[in-house]
Amino acid sequence: MRIFYILLVVLFFEKSFAQNSLYLKPDRVFDGEKVWEKYGVIIKGNKIEAFDSFSNLDKSVLKDVKVIELKNCTLLPGLIEGHTHLFLHPYNEVTWDDQVLKEARSYRTARAVVHAEKTLKAGFTTARDLGTEGSEFDDVGLKKAIDDGLILGPKLLIATKALIATGSYGPRNFSPDIKIPQGAEEADGNDDIIKKTRNQIGKGADLIKIYADYRWGLRGEAAPTFTIDEIKLIVATAQSAGRPTVAHAATPEGMRRAILGGVETIEHGDNGTPEIWKMMVEKGVYFCPTLAAGDAILQYRGWKKGIEEEPERIKKKRVSFKQAIEAGVKICFGGDVGVFAHGDNARELEMLVEYGMTSTEALKSATSINADAFHIEKEVGRVKKGLMADILIVEGNPIQNISDIRKVKHVYKNGALVN
Numbered sequence: 001m002r003i004f005y006i007l008l009v010v011l012f013f014e015k016s017f018a019q020n021s022l023y024l025k026p027d028r029v030f031d032g033e034k035v036w037e038k039y040g041v042i043i044k045g046n047k048i049e050a051f052d053s054f055s056n057l058d059k060s061v062l063k064d065v066k067v068i069e070l071k072n073c074t075l076l077p078g079l080i081e082g083h084t085h086l087f088l089h090p091y092n093e094v095t096w097d098d099q100v101l102k103e104a105r106s107y108r109t110a111r112a113v114v115h116a117e118k119t120l121k122a123g124f125t126t127a128r129d130l131g132t133e134g135s136e137f138d139d140v141g142l143k144k145a146i147d148d149g150l151i152l153g154p155k156l157l158i159a160t161k162a163l164i165a166t167g168s169y170g171p172r173n174f175s176p177d178i179k180i181p182q183g184a185e186e187a188d189g190n191d192d193i194i195k196k197t198r199n200q201i202g203k204g205a206d207l208i209k210i211y212a213d214y215r216w217g218l219r220g221e222a223a224p225t226f227t228i229d230e231i232k233l234i235v236a237t238a239q240s241a242g243r244p245t246v247a248h249a250a251t252p253e254g255m256r257r258a259i260l261g262g263v264e265t266i267e268h269g270d271n272g273t274p275e276i277w278k279m280m281v282e283k284g285v286y287f288c289p290t291l292a293a294g295d296a297i298l299q300y301r302g303w304k305k306g307i308e309e310e311p312e313r314i315k316k317k318r319v320s321f322k323q324a325i326e327a328g329v330k331i332c333f334g335g336d337v338g339v340f341a342h343g344d345n346a347r348e349l350e351m352l353v354e355y356g357m358t359s360t361e362a363l364k365s366a367t368s369i370n371a372d373a374f375h376i377e378k379e380v381g382r383v384k385k386g387l388m389a390d391i392l393i394v395e396g397n398p399i400q401n402i403s404d405i406r407k408v409k410h411v412y413k414n415g416a417l418v419n
Contacts, residue, residue, distance in 0.1 A: 023062060025054060026070040026393060032077045032368035032382035035360070035399055041075060043389040046415035051383050073409055074397050076363065077383050078125025078390030080370035081154065081345050083267055083288050083334025086112040086119070086127075086142065087135040090340055092300040097171040100134035100183050108135050112142050116153030118343030123405070125390035125413045126370075126380055127154040128334065130209050130246065130267065131162035133183045140204035152418065155390075157374060159209040159246075160200045161185040163193075163234065165225035168216045184211065193230060197237040208238040210263070212247040213254025222271075224254045231261025244375065252276055259285050265332055265373060270294065270313070272320045277327035286373040287329045289321055291351040293336035321355050331357070332373050333366035346405050359402040389415035 025040040031051070042050040042057075042065060050061065087108045088099060099108070112135075119127055132139050139158040146153035162184040174180050187196040197208055210226060217223035226234070235245045239262075246265040247258035255266055255276050265286040269276075272287075280287060298311050310318075324331070335348030352362040371381020380390050391412040396404030411418040 021049070021065045023054070023057075023065050023067045024070060024075055024391065024393065025067055026073040026075040028074050028397065028399075029383055030074060030076045030360075030363055030367075030399060031384065032371070033364060041383055041389075041391065043391070043412065043415050046389055048383060048385055048387050048389050048391075050385060070393055070409070073393050073395055074399070074404070075383070076123075076392045076394070076398075077367045077371075077381055077387075078154075078392050078411065078413065079123050079333075079345070079366045079405075080374070080376075080381060081119060081124040081127035081334060081337065082265075082332040082366075082370050082374070083290055083336050084119065084127050084129050084342070084345070085131060085133055085336070085338030086115045086129050086342065087132045087138065088338030089115070089342070090300075090338075091297065096133070096183070100171055100181065105135050105138055109138050109142065112138070113145075113151050113153075115338075115342035116142065116146060116151065116156075118341075119337070119345060120152050120154050120413065121408070121411060121419050122343045122345055123392040123394070123408050123411055124345050125154050125392070125411065126157070126376065128157040128159075128207070128370075128374060130159045130248075131184060132160065133338075134181055136161060137203045143204070154413075155380075157206040157376075158204065159207050160203055160205040162209040162211065163187045163196060163200070164211045164214070165230075168214045168225040169211060172216075184209075187234075190230075190233060193233050194237050197234050198241070201238065201241045201243055205243065207243050208234060208245045209267075210234055210245060210247050210258070212249040212258040212261075212263075213251045214248070222251045222254070224251065224257055226257065226261075228257045228261050231257055231263065235262035255280075259283050267334070268293075268336075269324070270317055270320065272324060274323050274327065277324045277329050280324075280329050281327055285329075286332045286369075287324055288332040288334040289317075289324070289352075290334060290336040290348070291317065291321070291355055292348040293339040295351060296340040296347075318355055325356060330369055330373070331361075331365045332370055333362070334370075346403075349405055350402055353402045359399050362402060363398065363405075 022043045029036045029039045143156040145151045164184040166186040187193045213224045238245045244264040247263040248267045249255040249258045250268045250270040267288045368381045371377040393410040395407040398404040
């Protein structure tokens with residue numbers, strides 16, 4: 001009787017394991033680097049078990065594996081959003097100042113839960129959240145809630161509060177007699193910089209974000225904030241705990257200081273020059289251009305895209321982005337989502353193509369390149385045996401028409417079907 005019982009248990013677990021094995025059979029697979037026609041993927045548990053054509057697979061491998069036909073579909077690695085702010089929502093709804101100063105953190109967290117789910121269901125199974133913008137360390141709890149399965153959302157890499165030089169960030173333009181809560185954490189001088197960098201890491205930061213410049217020049221123009229030595233100290237402090245440092249930077253000098261200081265990615269880079277791009281290639285620094293954010297802000301200010309002539313800021317961004325591509329700078333995908341709507345992350349992919357990248361290059365940025373840049377290439381970013389089964393299936397062919405990436409059919413995260 002005991003032997004019989006053991007056999008029943010073994011058979012039960014074998015059956016349960018087999019039921020958890022799928023062969024996804026689309027028309028094509030983009031593996032994070034190139035396209036494979038008539039290939040498919042076996043998911044076993046939470047990992048990719050095999051990646052091959054149906055005809056090449058040993059039939060014994062397919063025993064007890066459920067085959068899912070996906071006609072006229074493309075399978076890709078789950079996309080990686082490189083620059084999001086889950087605690088923000090579009091500025092044409094509520095201004096940034098009012099979100100930071102007037103919306104309760106509990107309210108902002110409730111919004112962030114909704115934003116996380118929209119991001120995941122749009123096919124983005126991993127996201128780098130680059131600062132809570134006044135919501136303190138609330139991204140730590142959001143990340144844990146996702147990891148524990150309490151709410152739906154992408155795997156998060158979080159920056160918590162981010163670091164700014166005193167006086168350089170916002171909200172601003174209030175009486176100097178009033179101390180206003182800031183959208184990031186002020187840090188100055190060696191001891192203070194070390195302490196606050198370590199504190200953010202200790203509270204749960206996966207990376208440190210700095211604002212290497214901001215709009216605090218004499219006439220309100222963007223100007224550098226931290227010195228090179230200060231940036232080097234932040235980078236060294238973060239590196240000692242295994243964390244990378246990334247930089248908001250839009251001016252040539254802010255970018256130069258950040259690059260020489262040792263940051264790993266430059267965010268925005270609106271006014272990059274050929275000299276700056278060359279330096280980034282030499283130092284191996286990635287560029288996250290956030291095209292969609294600037295585009296959205298100008299539309300909020302009244303620009304009628306597609307009808308009126310492009311503003312000078314857009315024209316300059318096109319030129320500098322083209323220079324970066326021609327110089328060989330590695331491009332990260334990241335839209336600065338929150339400036340525009342969460343779930344509309346694909347807007348940045350469409351704009352990368354609009355600004356000169358091929359669809360394949362844009363999709364690489366959102367998968368394998370981001371995985372490499374964010375040090376998660378051993379987990380996600382490619383369709384490859386042994387990696388996590390984070391998979392996006394869309395109808396159509398985004399290699400031919402990048403907007404097909406919006407036609408989400410299924411999303412798998414850790415091998416589990418999300419939608």
